[in-house]
Amino acid sequence: MSERSADESTAGTFGSWPPLLKHGAALTGFALATLILVSPMDIAAVVWPVVVADALMLAAAVFAIVLPRSSLSPRWEIVIPLVTFVAVALLRTATGGQLSPFGALMIIPVVWIASQPGLRYVLISFAGVLGVVAVPFVVGISSVSVAADVARLVFTPAVFAIAAVLINQIARVQNDRLVRLQRLGLERDRLVQSLEDSTREALRRQEQTLEAARLRDSVWEAITGHAIIGTDLDGTVNVWNRGAVSLLGYSSTEAIGRLDILDVHPRYDEARSALRGGADAPEATDWTYARKDGTTFPAHVLVTERFDEDGDPAGFIFVATDETEATELQRLKDEFTSLISHELRTPLSSILGYVELLRPEDDFDDPMTDQQLKYLDVVDRNARRLLQLVGDLLFTAQVGSGRFTIEPVPTSLTGLVRAAVDTATPAADEAHITLTVVTPDDDVNASVDPVRIGQALDNLLSNAVKFTPRGGSVTIGLESAPGAARLIVADTGIGIPADEVARLSERFFRASTATQHAVKGVGLGLTITKAIVTAHAGTIDIDSTVGAGTTFTVELPL
The missing domain is CATH 3.30.565.10 (Histidine kinase-like ATPase, C-terminal domain)
Incomplete structure (x- = not known):
């Protein structure tokens, strides 16, 4: 709700009341006055002004009913107390003017109008009182004959003006409080809504975290072919998965908090020095890991540095794969390549030797035909090609076995x-x-x-x-x-x-x-x-x- 709409909805002492309810006080007062006039009391009155006054009050009541249901602005309700002023003026004129017993009814429209925000409403209410007091003198019902008449003519509007000022200020204070209360209520509602949204978001994030934790645990338990080992900066093991249990033989209880990484990873200090020295995480490297029973196996290891929530180094993670089968397979491949190469080189050398022997010399008694020489060139070319391939195979076998050397x-x-x-x-x-x-x-x-x-x-x-x-x-x-x-x-x-x-x-x-x-x-x-x-x-x-x-x-x- 905007400040303007808040002011309008809470304006005046009766600002939040429906117009008909606020008009009820004036209706009651006029009904009581009418009953007094028709009672056995001997109060002289002119009938037609009273009838017109009552008709105006009833018309104002109808307008009070219709106004909230119409498209007119709520500010139009000020017409109702202004009509009430006119009705009071008629009633006073019909019942003796300055001596009328019903002049006190002016207080009702004064309260209504003066309770609206702004000093202009004080002036409007004062003008209304002044008009009600002056009408009997204007139409000749009353006259200024003694000093007391002058005093009443001046004092009555002044007192009502003072009352209007007090009512306006009291209403303004009340309005300010109501506006603050409404603002506080809106702010409270926003805070409550924000708290509810934050609570829902926190619950959603908590559920996501729990789901991620469950997924992590399931993935963690499913990794059995890789040994995942975490350590602090001193090398003490604090992470040990099922793959580490399977590959290294230590249970989680035996490893976490008790085992030093050097017991299984002799290259730990080298990796730690490289990482702590500012180098990027090293590429996966072939190292040797030691099992609980003292046996060793070749491992393909990737080392990365761990950091805490502040971004400071907290330790290292080692992901190792048992390369025993792969190493053995590579060894067999190299042996096979070397064996085949040696087995091929001997017959190829023999073929090339016989090709040279078959090539005709100048004094050859039985020269070959051109077609035979062409065939011999094909044999020679393919044999040399195979010999080159054998040489390449032997070279790669030497490289794989570590027997390759250079002589610079x-x-x-x-x-x-x-x-x-x-x-x-x-x-x-x-x-x-x-x-x-x-x-x-x-x-x-x-x-x-x-x-x-x-x-x-x-x-x-x-x-x-x-x-x-x-x-x-x-x-x-x-x-x-x-x-x-x-x-x-x-x-x-x-x-x-x-x-x-x-x-x-x-x-x-x-x-x-x-x-x-x-x-x-x-x-x-x-x-x-x-x-x-x-x-x-x-x-x-x-x-x-x-x-x-x-x-x-x-x-x-x-």
Whole structure:
């Protein structure tokens, strides 16, 4: 409710009463006066003014009934006390004027009007009293003959004016109190509503929290294949799930609050130092965990730092997966690869040897036909291709088993780049691919294994040529940077999807674009290249856009 509407609804002593109820006092007074006039009392009166006065009062009563149901403003109700003033003036004129016994009826419209907010209503009520007092003198019913008449003519309106002022001020104080009470009531209602809304929201959030807790507990209980261990900053275990019970053999009672993480995780101090030093959470790492019975197993572990509600470090979370089966499977794969490679290398070497023996010499008595020589070239080419594949398989097996070593010597990287270009030129020319070399004027030297780095460059260049459509271009560049050298191989080929770039170093992985374009390969070249670069403490970065090309950047320390 607005302030204005509040003032209107509570205005005056009787402001909140219906108009008919407020008019009831005047009706009662006139009814009593009429009864007195028709009683045996000998009171002289002129009939027609009395009848008109009673008719006006009845008309005002009808208006009081109709007003609340009409479209008129509530302010129109002031017409009713004004009509009452007219009726009182008629009644006094009909019953002796200044000597009429019914002049006291003026107090009823005075109270009604003066109780409205604002001093103008005091003036209206004073004007009404003055009019009622003056009418008998105006129409000649009364006259000013003695000083007492003058006193009554002046004193009566003055007293009623003073009474109107008092009534107006009392009503104003009451109105202010009522308005404050209404405002307080509205504010209370708003506060109650807000409290109810807050209570409902709190209950809803509580239910959501309980539901989240139930979901967390159900998920927590369902995780049995991963050991989830939480510690405080000192390494004391305070979280131990069912997976930890299953994998490590300690019950929750034995672990929580009693077990130190170093009992199962010997690399804890290293991980804590890295995280507390401001580093991001380390990537999942292969470590060794110790069980309660003293046995160990390889674990794939992800470590993250925990924080309290204030954002301060509170401990660490370790999520470990038993990698025993995966490690054994990898070992078997490496053994199988190595075994097959060795078993293939011997017969392939023999085939290549016999191919050389079958090639005719100048004094050969029984020369081969052109068709036979063509077949012999096919055998030689495929045997060498298989021998290269066997070599790649042996190399990846050495990398997987940790037996891969390099022999760094001072080497001209410029010379390795030119040699790789010479090797790739025939294939590039055959595919009508432009091969561009960008090297600095000064020779760039580094301590590397020339055979392995040359092999890496050959792989990158051959891939670039192989995956670039006819008419494209391949650029190999060499840059010297502070403390490092960069080898850059860029092509305008088919590109690699962004979500597959990270998998290019996996053995036997081939990008979907390679299979879609039916480009031959087994997916070992980049695996070997990555292993060579990593062994030299270098990095390899790949930037590729499908349909636009790929750029490989190898950075080697000088």
